[in-house]
Amino acid sequence: MAGSSVLKSLPNLRSVVPGRLYRSSRPDLITEKDYGTFRQLGVRCIVDFRSVGEYRIVKGKTKYVDEDFRVVKVSAPKKRGDGAKGLRYRHYGGPKAPGHNGDVKSGSFHYFVNFFNMHYVWTVFGRLPWYMQLYSLMYLVCDLIFQTNYKHFVRFYARNLLNKAGLINQYIDIVELSQGAIYSALKLLSDPQNLPADICCAHGKDRTGIVVTMVMACLGMSREQIIEEYARSEAGLSPMTDRLNEEICERFHMDVSFTTAKASTMRGLLDYIDKQYGSIPDYLESIGFSRAEQEQLKKNLLE
Numbered sequence: 001m002a003g004s005s006v007l008k009s010l011p012n013l014r015s016v017v018p019g020r021l022y023r024s025s026r027p028d029l030i031t032e033k034d035y036g037t038f039r040q041l042g043v044r045c046i047v048d049f050r051s052v053g054e055y056r057i058v059k060g061k062t063k064y065v066d067e068d069f070r071v072v073k074v075s076a077p078k079k080r081g082d083g084a085k086g087l088r089y090r091h092y093g094g095p096k097a098p099g100h101n102g103d104v105k106s107g108s109f110h111y112f113v114n115f116f117n118m119h120y121v122w123t124v125f126g127r128l129p130w131y132m133q134l135y136s137l138m139y140l141v142c143d144l145i146f147q148t149n150y151k152h153f154v155r156f157y158a159r160n161l162l163n164k165a166g167l168i169n170q171y172i173d174i175v176e177l178s179q180g181a182i183y184s185a186l187k188l189l190s191d192p193q194n195l196p197a198d199i200c201c202a203h204g205k206d207r208t209g210i211v212v213t214m215v216m217a218c219l220g221m222s223r224e225q226i227i228e229e230y231a232r233s234e235a236g237l238s239p240m241t242d243r244l245n246e247e248i249c250e251r252f253h254m255d256v257s258f259t260t261a262k263a264s265t266m267r268g269l270l271d272y273i274d275k276q277y278g279s280i281p282d283y284l285e286s287i288g289f290s291r292a293e294q295e296q297l298k299k300n301l302l303e
Helices: 032-039 052-056 118-125 130-146 151-165 167-177 179-189 207-218 223-231 238-252 263-277 280-286 291-302
Strands: 014-017 021-024 045-048 070-075 088-091 109-112 197-200
Touching: 014 207, 021 207, 045 179, 052 070, 070 179, 118 151, 118 167, 130 151, 151 167, 151 238, 167 179, 167 207, 167 263, 179 197, 179 207, 179 291, 197 207, 207 223, 207 263, 207 280, 207 291, 223 263, 263 280, 280 291
Parallel strands: 021 197, 045 109, 045 197, 070 109
Antiparallel strands: 014 021, 070 088
């Protein structure tokens, strides 16, 4: 499956490293027939860049991935780099009770690595004047009471902040504020027992695109190869244009540009990383993912 997805219910599915690493949109809506084809890829784990809550908010639908992949929440260690302890795991269901921490060594798991953690949320929250922050809290309270998945709270920030900043600045925020999540994702992919793996988020474009960028840099791929791979999501997303508009524009009032995957967006992110850190390998080293770990990731994916 070197090209774009042939699974109608799993758009934006394609290989990053054939036979070793795949990327896709969220697998929640996959049909039974397509799930059978997906399983033939031999995927041992799904690394999902949403929160467990974001995954479970879709109710009343059969999620075939739950039949074979046990849900596990993954958090980065408080200290990263030399001397760091392993990733922290919380298992949902199965023989290990929720709250268990320890290295998972085998089995099929659906790992959740939340990119939009409280550090991310509160940093963005603090960018508005204090009186707008207070006003936004009214929306937050309503969302919590009526369990809207923060719809009105996000709408307020979309109108007053996010749309003005644009998609490129959201990517920069992820690079700066979700470093623990990026580190965790790469550590999971560095374990050969987790491969072949599928990495995903809601649409397989933004959070997934950034992690794929880091992986490709570790593999020694060129800047233009990285940009070209990111931009392939323009075609990959075409089967779910209506869903993108509904979930991003209609639901959260985000600008239509947030539904795109243009080469210029990734080029802008790479320019930012080069200017601030020198290169992607230098950036990864700064967040605790050492050169030796980068080399190990490369070895595992290419063997």
